[in-house]
Amino acid sequence: MAVTMGQAINAALSDAMEADPKVLMFGEDVGRLGGVFRVTDGLQERFGDKRCFDTPLAESGIVGTAIGLAMYGWRPIAEMQFDGFSYPAFEQIVSHLAKMPNRSRGTVKLPVTIRIPYGGGIGAVEHHSESPEAYWAHTAGLKVMTPGTPEDGYSLMRAAIASDDPVIFLEPKRRYWMKSDAELPVETEPPHQAVVRRAGSDVTLVAYGPMVRTALDAAEAAEDEGWSVEVLDLRSLAPLDTAALVESLQRTGRVIVIHEAAMTLGMGAEVAARLQERAFYHLEAPVLRVTGFDTPYPPAKLEEYWLPDVDRVLDAVERSLDY
Amino acid sequence: MNPNVSEANELLPPDEPVHLLDPDGTFHEDPEHPLELDDDQLRELYRLMVVTRKVDREAINLQRQGQLGVYASCMGQEAAQVASAYALRSEDWIFPSYRELGAALVRHVDAVGLLQLYRGTWLSDHDPYEHNFALMAIPIGTQALHAAGFAMGAAFEDNPIVSMVYFGDGGTSEGDPHEAMTFAGVFKAPVIFFVQNNQYAISVPLDRQTAAPTLAHKAIGYGLPGYRCDGNDVLATYAVTRKAVERARSGQGPAFIEALTYRMEAHTTSDDPTRYRTQEELDEAAKTDPIARMRNYLTQRDLYDDELETEIEEQAKDTATTVRAGIYDAPHGDPMELFEHVYVDPTGFFEEHRELLRSELAEGGEA
Numbered sequence: 225m226a227v228t229m230g231q232a233i234n235a236a237l238s239d240a241m242e243a244d245p246k247v248l249m250f251g252e253d254v255g256r257l258g259g260v261f262r263v264t265d266g267l268q269e270r271f272g273d274k275r276c277f278d279t280p281l282a283e284s285g286i287v288g289t290a291i292g293l294a295m296y297g298w299r300p301i302a303e304m305q306f307d308g309f310s311y312p313a314f315e316q317i318v319s320h321l322a323k324m325p326n327r328s329r330g331t332v333k334l335p336v337t338i339r340i341p342y343g344g345g346i347g348a349v350e351h352h353s354e355s356p357e358a359y360w361a362h363t364a365g366l367k368v369m370t371p372g373t374p375e376d377g378y379s380l381m382r383a384a385i386a387s388d389d390p391v392i393f394l395e396p397k398r399r400y401w402m403k404s405d406a407e408l409p410v411e412t413e414p415p416h417q418a419v420v421r422r423a424g425s426d427v428t429l430v431a432y433g434p435m436v437r438t439a440l441d442a443a444e445a446a447e448d449e450g451w452s453v454e455v456l457d458l459r460s461l462a463p464l465d466t467a468a469l470v471e472s473l474q475r476t477g478r479v480i481v482i483h484e485a486a487m488t489l490g491m492g493a494e495v496a497a498r499l500q501e502r503a504f505y506h507l508e509a510p511v512l513r514v515t516g517f518d519t520p521y522p523p524a525k526l527e528e529y530w531l532p533d534v535d536r537v538l539d540a541v542e543r544s545l546d547y
Numbered sequence: 548m549n550p551n552v553s554e555a556n557e558l559l560p561p562d563e564p565v566h567l568l569d570p571d572g573t574f575h576e577d578p579e580h581p582l583e584l585d586d587d588q589l590r591e592l593y594r595l596m597v598v599t600r601k602v603d604r605e606a607i608n609l610q611r612q613g614q615l616g617v618y619a620s621c622m623g624q625e626a627a628q629v630a631s632a633y634a635l636r637s638e639d640w641i642f643p644s645y646r647e648l649g650a651a652l653v654r655h656v657d658a659v660g661l662l663q664l665y666r667g668t669w670l671s672d673h674d675p676y677e678h679n680f681a682l683m684a685i686p687i688g689t690q691a692l693h694a695a696g697f698a699m700g701a702a703f704e705d706n707p708i709v710s711m712v713y714f715g716d717g718g719t720s721e722g723d724p725h726e727a728m729t730f731a732g733v734f735k736a737p738v739i740f741f742v743q744n745n746q747y748a749i750s751v752p753l754d755r756q757t758a759a760p761t762l763a764h765k766a767i768g769y770g771l772p773g774y775r776c777d778g779n780d781v782l783a784t785y786a787v788t789r790k791a792v793e794r795a796r797s798g799q800g801p802a803f804i805e806a807l808t809y810r811m812e813a814h815t816t817s818d819d820p821t822r823y824r825t826q827e828e829l830d831e832a833a834k835t836d837p838i839a840r841m842r843n844y845l846t847q848r849d850l851y852d853d854e855l856e857t858e859i860e861e862q863a864k865d866t867a868t869t870v871r872a873g874i875y876d877a878p879h880g881d882p883m884e885l886f887e888h889v890y891v892d893p894t895g896f897f898e899e900h901r902e903l904l905r906s907e908l909a910e911g912g913e914a
Contacts, residue, residue: 274703280733285692285726292696292710295681298703316723319686320693327670327682330888364896365889388891416895463895 227408229377230263230400233339235408236381237264237301241271244299247385249276251286251303251339260305261341261400287313287338291320294334301385307342308351314359321390322365337384337391342370343434343484344531345398347524354521355485357433360392361462361494368461369415370394372436374404376459379412387415394461396434416460418468424454427478427544430469430495432458435482435532442537451541461491469495470503477508478544482532487515509547514540557772560763564775564807567783570835572843580786586850592633592781593841593851594859596625599649600838601863602658603812605870606648606665610816614874615665619646623811626837627743627778628713629653631806634788635711642681642694642712646743650713654678658866659873668880688718691727691740698736698801709795711739717748719765720756728769728803737795739788740771740803743778745810750823766803778806779837782844809835882908 227235241247249267251259255278258265267276279286283304290300304310310317317338324332344353360368367389371377377395384391413419421436422443431439436457443453456472458465473479479499481492492513499511514532522530567575567582574582584592603620610618621628628649632641641650651661660672664683671682684690694712701708718724719742731738742762746753759765766773776787784806791802809832813820845851886893886901 280726280729282726282729284723285695285730288689288692288723288727289696289699289730292693292698293700294696295675295693296697296700298700312722315686315689316692320684320689324682325891326888328675328888329669329671329884330891331674331676332682333891367890460895465895 226403227374227406228400229371229374229396229402230261232374232377232404232406232408233263233381233395234265234267236378236385237267238270239409240382240385241267241275246297246299247275247301248293248298249301249303250279252279252281252305254278254303259303261397263339263341263395263400264303283309283312284316287316287321290336290338291316291324291334294336295332299335299385301337301339304338304340306352307340307354307356310338310340310356317360317366317392318363322363325389326365333388334390335388337387337393339393339395341395341397341400343396343398344521344527345434347527349524350521353527355483355516357394357461357485358490361464361491365390366462367391368394369459370396370433370461372396372399372421372431372433372457372459374402375406375410375412378406378408378410380415380459382409383415394433398434399437402437413459416463416465418456418458418460418465420454420472421457422453422455424452424476426452426476427480427541428454428456428472428476429537430456430458430472430479430481432461432483432491434484438532438534438537439482442534442541445534445538446541449538451545453541458491464494464498466498466502469499473499473503473506477506480512480514480537480540480544482514482537484516484531486518487513488518490515509544512540512544551770555767558767558770560761560766560773560775560805564777564805565783565787566777566780567786568780568840568844570840570843572840572847574782574844577786580783580790582782582786583789584782584785589845589848590850590855592629592785593838593845594862595629595633595649595653596781596838596841597859598863598866599625599629599652601867602652602870603648605867606662607812607816609662609871609874610665615662616667617815617817618662618665619815620812621646621648623832623836624743624745624778624808625649626781626841627784627806627808630781630784631711631741631788631804634785634792635709638679638708639792640679640681640694640697640708640710642690642697642710643683644687644690644713644715644718645683645685646715647683647713651680654680656680658870659877662870662874663877666874666877668877669884688714688721688724690714691718691724692730694738695727695731695736698731698738699734702734702736707796709737709739709792711741711792713741713743715742715748716744716746716753716756716762717751718742719762725769728766728771728801731801732770735798735800737798738801739791739795740766740801741788742803742805743808744805745808747810747814747824749814749818750820761805763803763805771801771803774802774804776804776806778808779835779840781837781841
């Protein structure tokens with residue numbers, strides 16, 4: 225039976241709450257409504273309104289109280305309803321969630337998971353389509369995970385909740401309806417490892433979250449041109465699996481990083497920097513980046529011109545191979 | 548009509564702050580705030596204030612001597628801090644800002660450890676779970692949410708403990724305390740928002756923070772009762788806090804307390820308060836000193852004599868000496884510790900940076 229990524233994440237939340245009575249799920253509209261994307265559907269019915277509950281509309285409050293709840297001994301999962309609304313919680317995440325375990329010399333543990341649906345492609349209104357991953361990946365003390373498949377939607381979610389370190393869990397909202405035949409529960413590779421989704425020999429596409437599907441589509445289309453394209457799914461943005469990046473580069477000699485987030489100082493910049501530092505002589509061409517433009521996220525009718533798609537990726541593959 | 552409207556007046560603060568002790572030590576009976584302290588407790592409150600002031604002064608001296616990078620004094624606020632912390636039970640939690648030496652000493656938090664933040668050895672040096680005393684928070688007011696979340700967590704499993712968060716008049720302008728009061732009100736979390744209104748946020752006076760009649764009037768906006776007390780009156784502060792704490796413990800929800808006090812010292816040792824307040828103002832404030840007031844009261848009650856004075860002075864001096872020695876003897880700090888506590892499971896992070904520092908230390912002959 226097919227399961228969507230949204231359903232897989234829902235199942236992971238449910239199974240984690242079943243397995244550990246200390247796990248709490250809260251945020252705006254996650255209780256009675258089951259979340260605006262229905263990712264928390266049924267949790268309040270099943271576990272009661274003390275384990276899955278609606279909060280006031282206050283994102284800093286949601287994260288700040290999650291920290292207090294974790295200090296008490298709960299294992300909170302907090303939802304930011306949309307990427308663009310995680311910013312009011314920025315201070316709590318950066319100044320406390322990320323730093324308190326270190327400040328306390330390890331005496332305070334904060335096993336908090338912050339779920340954030342992110343990215344565009346669903347025709348949403350302003351502030352509902354952002355890709356804030358670089359802010360979190362830049363912040364020491366946080367782990368950042370993002371699934372590109374329903375299987376990882378389940379398995380990475382379970383890993384995030386089980387983690388004794390705080391995790392920013394970025395859910396690619398345009399892929400909530402992506403289907404798989406996976407049997408749940410499923411345990412995929414360890415969360416800090418990147419995974420080769422498709423093997424190839426000419427060029428590596430590095431992608432994560434919503435762009436994994438785009439990269440796979442591009443790799444398939446590239447076959448018609450006679451190009452053998454590898455797709456590496458990062459899965460974890462912090463830590464970043466440098467070894468897997470280097471290994472893939474050693475196989476193909478060419479790397480293109482794809483993300484929705486704007487180019488400047490995005491994950492692509494970090495991947496390119498690490499590869500030239502560690503595997504300079506394996507590079508047959510410069511590392512290219514296929515990303516959103518360095519502009520604010522566009523209005524819905526214009527997002528198709530902004531988001532990286534198969535054509536833009538194939539153009540980059542051609543440039544890399546022609547270099 | 549919302550049925551809660553009829554109860555709104557009960558949430559408003561009294562016209563005058565609760566005040567039991569005059570500066571000359573005269574005690575005023577207040578049937579709503581009976582004195583529930585025995586003689587030993589009264590002397591203990593006094594002792595804690597004296598020790599706090601002595602250690603506070605020692606910390607300022609240590610900064611002047613280059614032993615601390617900076618220090619935020621609580622001089623003048625000893626009654627507000629000591630009495631409020633003393634009104635809690637040991638299982639209750641305290642979420643301090645960076646100026647809560649008095650509250651920390653009530654909890655027997657080692658001052659040497661506390662001062663590591665200001666020395667720059669590490670960012671803290673006490674186990675919060677040992678003293679139920681959270682780390683000092685520097686970003687203003689942010690710790691209010693931690694206190695609210697903690698109290699929610701306790702209430703979820705009917706654990707009758709209370710959390711208390713300290714912030715200041717400036718903190719009431721930040722967003723997080725407001726979100727914290729919203730959450731606390733909605734979830735009926737047993738948390739006390741204890742505001743020391745010391746009149747200044749660095750140089751900015753209270754009238755630039757709010758147009759509210761008093762800070763305590765803000766509480767009604769969140770469904771919390773707003774209380775006010777003379778924060779330089781250790782007995783009034785104790786009585787008001789105790790009432791709010793036991794009210795919260797019995798499941799009646801959070802409360803807001805505005806303790807009126809005055810920061811006698813600079814904001815921190817880096818600040819120059821002569822640029823924004825006058826000597827006359829300081830002289831006026833000194834007349835309301837919380838320690839002299841309590842000594843006058845104890846003397847009138849025949850609870851204070853030369854013997855006690857000597858004993859307390861000796862204890863304060865010993866504590867200050869221990870702090871001084873502890874700071875002088877504090878290790879410089881282990882550079883490799885930079886990597887130790889960032890993650891419980893650091894797999895995949897900063898391995899190369901750790902090796903880089905290790906090799907730099909080895910080359911420098913330090914490792």
